[in-house]
Amino acid sequence: MTKQYDVVILGGGVAGGSLAHSLRRQHKTVAVVEDNLFGGTCPNRGCDPKKILLSGLEVTQLVADMQGNGISGKVSVNWPDLMRHKRQYTNPISTATQNGLKSDGVDTYHEHAHFNQDGLLEAGNAVLAGDKYVIATGQRPAILDIPGKQFFKTSTDFLNLDEMPADVTFIGGGYIGFELAGIAHAAGAKVHLIHHNDRPLKQFDQQLVGQAVDHLSKLGVDFHMDTDVEEITQVGDQFVLSGDDFRLPTDMVFCTAGRIPNVDTIGLENVGVKTDAHGVIVDDHLQTSNPNIFAMGDVVSTKRPKLTPVAGYEAAYLANYFNGAADKIQFNSIPTIVFGQPSLGQVGLPSSIAADDSRYMLITNDMTAWYSYHRLNEPLAKAKVVINRDTETVVGATVLSNHADYLINIFTLMIDKQMKISDFNKEILAYPTFASDVQYLV
Ligand SMILES: Cc1cc2nc3c(=O)[nH]c(=O)nc-3n(C[C@H](O)[C@H](O)[C@H](O)COP(=O)(O)OP(=O)(O)OC[C@H]3O[C@@H](n4cnc5c(N)ncnc54)[C@H](O)[C@@H]3O)c2cc1C
Numbered sequence: 192m193t194k195q196y197d198v199v200i201l202g203g204g205v206a207g208g209s210l211a212h213s214l215r216r217q218h219k220t221v222a223v224v225e226d227n228l229f230g231g232t233c234p235n236r237g238c239d240p241k242k243i244l245l246s247g248l249e250v251t252q253l254v255a256d257m258q259g260n261g262i263s264g265k266v267s268v269n270w271p272d273l274m275r276h277k278r279q280y281t282n283p284i285s286t287a288t289q290n291g292l293k294s295d296g297v298d299t300y301h302e303h304a305h306f307n308q309d310g311l312l313e314a315g316n317a318v319l320a321g322d323k324y325v326i327a328t329g330q331r332p333a334i335l336d337i338p339g340k341q342f343f344k345t346s347t348d349f350l351n352l353d354e355m356p357a358d359v360t361f362i363g364g365g366y367i368g369f370e371l372a373g374i375a376h377a378a379g380a381k382v383h384l385i386h387h388n389d390r391p392l393k394q395f396d397q398q399l400v401g402q403a404v405d406h407l408s409k410l411g412v413d414f415h416m417d418t419d420v421e422e423i424t425q426v427g428d429q430f431v432l433s434g435d436d437f438r439l440p441t442d443m444v445f446c447t448a449g450r451i452p453n454v455d456t457i458g459l460e461n462v463g464v465k466t467d468a469h470g471v472i473v474d475d476h477l478q479t480s481n482p483n484i485f486a487m488g489d490v491v492s493t494k495r496p497k498l499t500p501v502a503g504y505e506a507a508y509l510a511n512y513f514n515g516a517a518d519k520i521q522f523n524s525i526p527t528i529v530f531g532q533p534s535l536g537q538v539g540l541p542s543s544i545a546a547d548d549s550r551y552m553l554i555t556n557d558m559t560a561w562y563s564y565h566r567l568n569e570p571l572a573k574a575k576v577v578i579n580r581d582t583e584t585v586v587g588a589t590v591l592s593n594h595a596d597y598l599i600n601i602f603t604l605m606i607d608k609q610m611k612i613s614d615f616n617k618e619i620l621a622y623p624t625f626a627s628d629v630q631y632l633v
């Protein structure tokens with residue numbers, strides 16, 4: 192059976208689903224092929240479930256910070272209850288997302304999509320012919336290729352754990368390692384985070400990363416830097432991680448050493464689509480080396496952070512492009528946050544570059560004693576803001592605090608709207624809020 196469409200989308204995640212709805216508003220015929228959960232990574236096994244589980248950390252840490260300041264008595268995370276709370280949100284997502292697509296007139300296929308040797312797009316028994324194809328197959332967890340790799344669990348497993356083990360280890364100090372380590376620690380586990388060099392979260396301000404690491408260490412998280420795990424063996428109910436002069440028994444080990452693009456099982460070689468280690472290679476119109484095939488979202492080879500709002504933005508761009516707009520894709524600043532207690536957020540020009548360039552002024556503030564943070568007895572609140580001396584505008588910011596997310600979004604607006612600091616300071620902002628504190632930071 193061959194069916195003809197204007198656009199066939201491989202992958203029903205954030206990018207694929209959002210493009211499909213936009214194309215239907217243009218009355219185009221659209222098929223979405225999804226081989227796992229509709230909605231993709233973010234709502235099923237990424238951002239959203241992670242942040243629900245993070246609420247355990249937020250509540251317990253707030254209560255711990257406020258001990259002796261009007262709050263007494265400890266609270267603790269009940270992991271099975273928290274997991275039930277998470278599942279109440281995640282369980283309906285895939286069906287609801289698929290139904291939403293169907294009711295909008297999108298044909299959905301719950302199959303693995305691939306281009307066969309004749310270059311035809313197969314989805315199970317169906318052949319889907321498109322005037323255009325869009326690859327939106329996302330990424331999956333990378334698994335380190337070491338003896339015992341079959342014992343690795345992934346972030347997806349973590350976000351579905353029925354019981355929190357007493358002792359857990361994360362290998363890889365990136366976004367996922369830090370975020371899940373914080374959640375596991377709050378849930379009462381002894382947590383180890385192993386990183387292969389001395390630069391965890393290497394894209395962030397290393398001074399602030401160091402302070403976050405010190406803070407988490409004081410709370411009881413064990414960091415093992417410059418440590419290469421070479422083998423995992425099972426000993427009884429435990430796993431032993433070993434390398435040069437290193438041996439660590441643990442109950443569960445998660446590989447959080449990055450994600451790899453889903454390009455290898457979709458027959459791209461049959462349709463002349465070029466890829467590299469970071470994903471599908473595209474031009475400024477998200478067009479691949481095959482002019483009828485486009486790619487968007489996490490599967491694209493790019494140095495930009497691979498994030499949900501970026502995937503959504505690319506989907507919106509392609510919808511306009513397919514509707515006749517000719518502009519090349521351009522990106523505003525992309526804010527990025529490692530969620531935790533504290534969270535670490537960054538946007539725009541990194542402070543490390545600004546520190547060595549006389550065109551910029553770097554303003555560093557310790558906000559810990561400021562009213563907003565004192566009120567909640569927040570133990571660590573720092574901000575670095577980069578200002579262009581000529582234009583007197585903010586061009587970059589890094590914030591370490593439990594409320595970094597509020598501040599980083601405000602800095603993003605200031606940067607992209609090129610708002611003069613003097614104009615920003617004329618604004619009357621609701622007080623006392625984390626947002627109004629920004630006027631003291633610039
Ligand atoms: C643990 C975790 C936490 C995260 N937290 C955040 C966060 O806080 N903020 C943020 O902005 N981003 C976060 N991200 C990243 C975010 O989830 C992704 O950037 C986003 O989901 C990318 O959307 P996408 O549509 O490109 O890919 P996906 O959402 O991954 O969708 C791709 C879809 O394609 C499907 N697929 C793959 N191959 C095929 C095939 N051959 N045939 C059919 N279907 C296929 C997959 O099953 C998947 O559903 C997180 C990611 C993880 C893993």
Ligand SMILES: NC(=O)c1ccc[n+]([C@@H]2O[C@H](COP(=O)([O-])OP(=O)(O)OC[C@H]3O[C@@H](n4cnc5c(N)ncnc54)[C@H](O)[C@@H]3O)[C@@H](O)[C@H]2O)c1
Nearest residue numbers: 362363364365366367368386387447448449450497528529
């Ligand atoms: N809050 C967010 O926005 C958020 C959260 C989670 C994931 N994400 C997205 O998902 C992507 C993947 O996240 P991630 O944390 O898996 O990847 P990552 O690339 O951020 O971090 C992986 C880390 O593992 C380290 N590593 C690599 N090999 C190692 C080894 N052998 N031993 C020890 N450490 C090793 C790397 O140096 C790196 O620091 C992110 O880049 C981001 O795009 C975003």
